[in-house]
Amino acid sequence: MVKLNHHYSKLNSNPQTSSTEDFFGPLTPTVAEALENASREMGSPETCKGYGPRQGYPFLREAIASHDYKGLGIESDELFISDGATTDLANFQEIFGLESRVAVTDPAPPLYIDVHVMAGRTRLPLKTGGYGGIVYLPCTEKNRFTPEIPNRPSDLIYLSSPTNPTGVALDRSTLTGWVHYAKANGAVILFDGSYEAYLRTPDAPRSIYEIPGAKEVAVEVRSFSKTAGFTGLRCSYTVVPHALKVLDGHRLFSLHSLWTQRQQTKSNGISYPVQKAAAALYSEKGQKEIRQRIDQVLSRAKALRDQLTQQGYKVYGGIDAPFLWVKGPFQEKGILATPGSHFGPGGEGFVRLQPSGAL
Amino acid sequence: MVKLNHHYSKLNSNPQTSSTEDFFGPLTPTVAEALENASREMGSPETCKGYGPRQGYPFLREAIASHDYKGLGIESDELFISDGATTDLANFQEIFGLESRVAVTDPAPPLYIDVHVMAGRTRLPLKTGGYGGIVYLPCTEKNRFTPEIPNRPSDLIYLSSPTNPTGVALDRSTLTGWVHYAKANGAVILFDGSYEAYLRTPDAPRSIYEIPGAKEVAVEVRSFSKTAGFTGLRCSYTVVPHALKVLDGHRLFSLHSLWTQRQQTKSNGISYPVQKAAAALYSEKGQKEIRQRIDQVLSRAKALRDQLTQQGYKVYGGIDAPFLWVKGPFQEKGILATPGSHFGPGGEGFVRLQPSGAL
Numbered sequence: 001m002v003k004l005n006h007h008y009s010k011l012n013s014n015p016q017t018s019s020t021e022d023f024f025g026p027l028t029p030t031v032a033e034a035l036e037n038a039s040r041e042m043g044s045p046e047t048c049k050g051y052g053p054r055q056g057y058p059f060l061r062e063a064i065a066s067h068d069y070k071g072l073g074i075e076s077d078e079l080f081i082s083d084g085a086t087t088d089l090a091n092f093q094e095i096f097g098l099e100s101r102v103a104v105t106d107p108a109p110p111l112y113i114d115v116h117v118m119a120g121r122t123r124l125p126l127k128t129g130g131y132g133g134i135v136y137l138p139c140t141e142k143n144r145f146t147p148e149i150p151n152r153p154s155d156l157i158y159l160s161s162p163t164n165p166t167g168v169a170l171d172r173s174t175l176t177g178w179v180h181y182a183k184a185n186g187a188v189i190l191f192d193g194s195y196e197a198y199l200r201t202p203d204a205p206r207s208i209y210e211i212p213g214a215k216e217v218a219v220e221v222r223s224f225s226k227t228a229g230f231t232g233l234r235c236s237y238t239v240v241p242h243a244l245k246v247l248d249g250h251r252l253f254s255l256h257s258l259w260t261q262r263q264q265t266k267s268n269g270i271s272y273p274v275q276k277a278a279a280a281l282y283s284e285k286g287q288k289e290i291r292q293r294i295d296q297v298l299s300r301a302k303a304l305r306d307q308l309t310q311q312g313y314k315v316y317g318g319i320d321a322p323f324l325w326v327k328g329p330f331q332e333k334g335i336l337a338t339p340g341s342h343f344g345p346g347g348e349g350f351v352r353l354q355p356s357g358a359l
Numbered sequence: 360m361v362k363l364n365h366h367y368s369k370l371n372s373n374p375q376t377s378s379t380e381d382f383f384g385p386l387t388p389t390v391a392e393a394l395e396n397a398s399r400e401m402g403s404p405e406t407c408k409g410y411g412p413r414q415g416y417p418f419l420r421e422a423i424a425s426h427d428y429k430g431l432g433i434e435s436d437e438l439f440i441s442d443g444a445t446t447d448l449a450n451f452q453e454i455f456g457l458e459s460r461v462a463v464t465d466p467a468p469p470l471y472i473d474v475h476v477m478a479g480r481t482r483l484p485l486k487t488g489g490y491g492g493i494v495y496l497p498c499t500e501k502n503r504f505t506p507e508i509p510n511r512p513s514d515l516i517y518l519s520s521p522t523n524p525t526g527v528a529l530d531r532s533t534l535t536g537w538v539h540y541a542k543a544n545g546a547v548i549l550f551d552g553s554y555e556a557y558l559r560t561p562d563a564p565r566s567i568y569e570i571p572g573a574k575e576v577a578v579e580v581r582s583f584s585k586t587a588g589f590t591g592l593r594c595s596y597t598v599v600p601h602a603l604k605v606l607d608g609h610r611l612f613s614l615h616s617l618w619t620q621r622q623q624t625k626s627n628g629i630s631y632p633v634q635k636a637a638a639a640l641y642s643e644k645g646q647k648e649i650r651q652r653i654d655q656v657l658s659r660a661k662a663l664r665d666q667l668t669q670q671g672y673k674v675y676g677g678i679d680a681p682f683l684w685v686k687g688p689f690q691e692k693g694i695l696a697t698p699g700s701h702f703g704p705g706g707e708g709f710v711r712l713q714p715s716g717a718l
Contacts, residue, residue, distance in 0.1 A: 001545035002514035003456030004607045008617055011624075025407040032402025039398045039632065042592060043391025048384035049591035083442060083593075083629070090625035094477075097362030114624050118453075155361035186360035232408035232631040233401060234442075248363045258367055265370075265473050266449035270442070271630055272591040273398065 007120040012129070013110055013342075024297065024322070025229035027277065028289035034280030035233070038273035049272040054264050056081025056237070060275045063282035064237055068222070072209045078241050078256065080263060081278075083234040083270045085194045085223035090115045091266075092190060092219065092238070095258040096156060097248075103135035103154035105147045107165055107343030107350070109192075112158045129345040138346055139166055145316065145325075146174050149181050157182065159208075160192035162199060165343045165352040166325040167317020169204035175211050182217035186247060188255070189218040194236075197227035197294050199320045215241040219255065224278050226322065228290055235270065235278045297322045300355040304335065308353075323354040366479040371488075372469055372701075383656065383681070384588035386636065387648035393639030394592070397632035408631040413623050415440025415596070419634045422641035423596055427581070431568045437600050437615065439622060440637075442593040442629045444553045444582035449474045450625075451549060451578065451597070454617040455515060456607075462494035462513035464506045466524055466702030466709070468551075471517045488704040497705055498525055504675065504684075505533050508540050516541065518567075519551035521558060524702045524711040525684040526676020528563035534570045541576035545606060547614070548577040553595075556586035556653050558679045574600040578614065583637050585681065587649055594629065594637045656681045659714040663694065667712075682713040 027035065041047035055061070061076035082088045089111055098120050104112045113134060116122055123132030130136055135154045137147035145166040147159065159178060161170040182189050191208040199206055208214045220239040224230035240259045245252045280286045298319075305318035314327040327350055330337055336356040340347030386394065400406035414420070420435035441447045448470055457479050463471045472493060475481055482491030489495055494513045496506035504525040506518065518537060520529040541548050550567040558565055567577045579598040583589035599618045604611045639645045657678075664677035673686040686709055689696055695715040699706030 002459045002547050002605055002607075004605060004612055004617070005454050005456050006607075008454060008620060011620065025401070025409055026404050027402045027407065029402060032398065035398040035401065035632070036395055039391065039394040042384070042394060042588075043386045043388060045385050048386065048588065050384055050588075051590045084627045086627045087625065095364050095367060097364050100361045111624065118621070118624065188361050229401075229407065229409075231410045231627075234627065234630045246361055246363060248361075248365075253363055258363070261367060261370065262477070265470065265477065266446065268443045268445045268590075268593065271593045271633055273394070273632070274630055 005118070005120075007118050010122065010125070010131075011114055011117050012125055012131075013114070024226055024231065024293075027229050027233070028286065028293060030283060030286040030289055031228060031277050031280045035273050035277035038276035042273060052269045052272055052275070054267055054269045055079075055260070056269065057272070057275050057279075060279045061237075063279050067282050067287075069207065069209065069239075072207060073215075074209060074239055074241065078239055080238045080240060080259065081270055081275060082236050082238060084225065085192065085221045085236045086111060088221050088236060088238045089190065089192060091262065092259070093119060093121070093156065095255065095262055096188075100155040101133070101135060101153055103137055103150060103157045104344075105139050105158065105160070105163060106130070106136040106346030107139065107340060108158060108160075109164050109343065113344070129341070136344070136346070139163065139168075140346065141316075144168065146170065147178075149177060153185065155185075155187050157187055157189045158192065159189055160194070161204065162195045162317070162321035164192070164195065164321075165317075165323065165338070165340070165347065165350075167319070167321035167323055169199050169201045169320035172203055172205055172211070175205055175208060175214075179208070179211045179214045179217055183213055187217065188244070188246065189214075191218050191220045193220055194223040195226050195321050196222055197290070198298060198322055200298070201320050204320060209239070209241070215243040217244065219244065224281065227294060228278075228281055229293075230278070233274050233277060235274050297355075304353065304355050323352050326351050326353055364477070364479075366477050369481065369484070369490075370473055370476050371484055371490075372473070383585055383590065383652075386588050386592070387645065387652060389642060389645040389648055390587060390636050390639045394632050394636035397635035401632060411628045411631055411634070413626055413628045414438075414619070415628065416631070416634050416638075419638045420596075422638050426641050426646075428566065428568065428598075431566060432574075433568060433598055433600065437598055439597045439599060439618065440629055440634060441595050441597060443584065444551065444580045444595045445470060447580050447595060447597045448549065448551060450621065451618070452478060452480070452515065454614065454621055455547075459514040460492070460494060460512055462496055462509060462516045463703075464498050464517065464519070464522060465489070465495040465705030466498065466699060467517060467519075468523050468702065472703070488700070495703070495705070498522065498527075499705065500675075500686075503527065505529065506537075508536060512544065514544075514546050516546055516548045517551065518548055519553070520563065521554045521676070521680035523551070523554065523680075524676075524682065524697070524699070524706065524709075526678070526680035526682055528558050528560045528679035531562055531564055531570070534564055534567060534573075538567070538570045538573045538576055542572055546576065547603070547605065548573075550577050550579045552579050553582040554585050554680050555581055556649070557657060557681055559657070560679050563679060568598070568600075574602040576603065578603065583640065586653060587637075587640055588652075589637070592633050592636060594633050656714075663712065663714050682711050685710050685712055
């Protein structure tokens with residue numbers, strides 16, 4: 001008699017049935033053209049592509065390494081191309097043992113916690129709405145939505161900047177503190193940089209690898225969804241540095257090797273035309289278009305921020321992120337609103353807002 | 360201190376670093392055109408698409424249900440679109456408990472077993488090359504490569520037709536026997552129909568759902584990779600019937616609900632242009648092109664079969680599958696050869712062959 005994974009039924013929230021996030025589309029002209037050209041290639045015997053490298057095509061990994069990680073010493077073979085930040089953030093936990101303790105900002109995207117509930121890394125639901133066994137890192141108005149080092153042991157730490165859903169950019173000293181903590185405690189940081197392209201605060205690190213020592217403790221995930229309208233196309237990447245090793249028992253294990261094993265076994269890589277489209281972002285024209293796009297999204301967010309502030313709302317975010325974090329109930333047409341409680345108990349009383357519609 | 364998933368290090372074989380399978384490309388004209396058109400749509404504010412339904416677009420699910428499952432009573436909402444049979448075959452096991460016992464044909468694609476090793480569903484490696492805790496179903500010349508009902512309890516049963524790597528089509532009575540076994544023992548069949556389009560033997564069921572009662576015990580996975588040159592594009596689908604329920608404890612659970620939960624949580628669906636390309640396969644022109652394509656591949660396989668038979672080789676497969684299963688050592692240029700041992704201990708002494716190159 002087959003047995004089920006009983007942890008699945010421990011998930012409190014219903015899985016998202018529709019997305020709460022806008023699509024930031026359409027593709028910019030350069031990207032759309034690259035997608036079309038690569039699609040045409042697939043129809044010709046001379047240029048069609050079969051199975052690609054499971055880690056992603058070198059042309060894309062090299063473009064990312066030389067542009068997005070310029071000066072940070074990330075090599076193209078430390079990059080893994082994937083079909084979305086969701087996929088990698090959901091799957092990366094598979095390489096860790098069930099006894100590893102998870103620390104998550106509160107509020108945070110439900111995904112960070114839900115995958116651990118379903119894997120069996122949490123205990124009973126708490127009355128507050130969270131789960132036992134999870135170390136919640138409160139991000140409140142009081143601490144300026146900045147996660148502080150916990151006094152309970154934490155092994156797998158989820159951080160993001162700009163932080164979703166509060167839109168706050170983590171500063172250098174906060175990230176340095178977390179890197180030191182991880183190093184001292186044999187912890188691993190899963191750094192979600194999905195909205196990195198929106199960071200405008202000058203001192204805010206764009207990548208966790210700007211912090212010395214981060215390569216030894218952190219994985220970084222980024223997505224083309226929010227920056228380049230790829231929500232309907234699906235492309236993202238994850239950095240797993242070779243320097244990232246975990247001591248387990250008496251042996252040092254490379255997370256790069258373990259993640260390679262996971263991806264080589266369970267995935268066949270992602271669509272060639274989609275990778276060509278992503279690579280086009282790194283052309284001069286592609287970069288220019290995308291900068292304009294992001295400026296446009298941010299100016300919309302700023303306009304909404306100004307308007308709401310004038311109306312007397314307490315507003316956070318919207319400077320380093322396309323969304324705002326607003327205190328109080330809210331309802332208005334043409335604005336994408338997600339109740340704060342969607343992001344965990346710490347989101348109670350807030351709403352995440354985003355100007356909506358095609359650009 | 361973070362702990363690792365120790366089961367990962369139990370995997371004997373190196374994960375595949377390059378594919379052993381040909382790409383069956385290029386895309387046919389109708390499909391390539393649909394891909395190009397959908398790519399163009401993504402670049403315009405009027406037609407671009409953001410996040411799609413995580414289960415796949417209804418236009419594709421409806422086309423599949425009405426064409427591939429005509430008369431079999433499979434509804435479009437029992438279909439889940441995915442980025443490859445590998446992905447779904449790798450992930451489906453997540454919804455089952457670790458105590459469920461896995462039965463796999465021997466030989467079989469390594470994926471069927473490797474994901475259970477990495478999840479912790481196997482015991483120590485066997486001297487024969489397999490893993491303890493797995494029920495191997497020998498497929499040998501003696502039993503005409505047909506998996507027989509085992510005398511040990513089996514809960515999660517992997518079957519495929521045409522069977523990979525032997526190329527043998529399972530007949531109606533064999534499949535009926537397995538469906539009865541699963542029903543009587545509370546087991547679930549994972550039926551891999553990736554090569555279904557190549558079945559030519561008149562009585563061989565194309566879908567496990569042709570067997571009465573199969574909807575209550577079987578999941579079926581199919582891929583556009585082998586039939587329509589989608590290896591570089593990535594698209595597949597999985598059928599999880601509503602009738603498929605599992606009694607665990609005193610409660611009946613719907614696998615459709617559990618798989619929905621898994622997919623809604625861990626995936627954001629697949630690329631819109633790729634789904635449009637797949638849907639174009641179901642147009643009259645698309646169907647005609649694909650039939651020609653498959654006939655072409657099969658006639659290549661038949662030519663190779665005839666040639667090898669004349670040379671004195673013992674040859675199986677190549678009638679209901681694009682590949683041959685050949686006894687003895689083999690080396691020849693222009694032919695894709697995978698050593699039988701890649702498919703498990705039961706593959707020893709054989710080689711899987713496939714005519715290679717674009718069509």
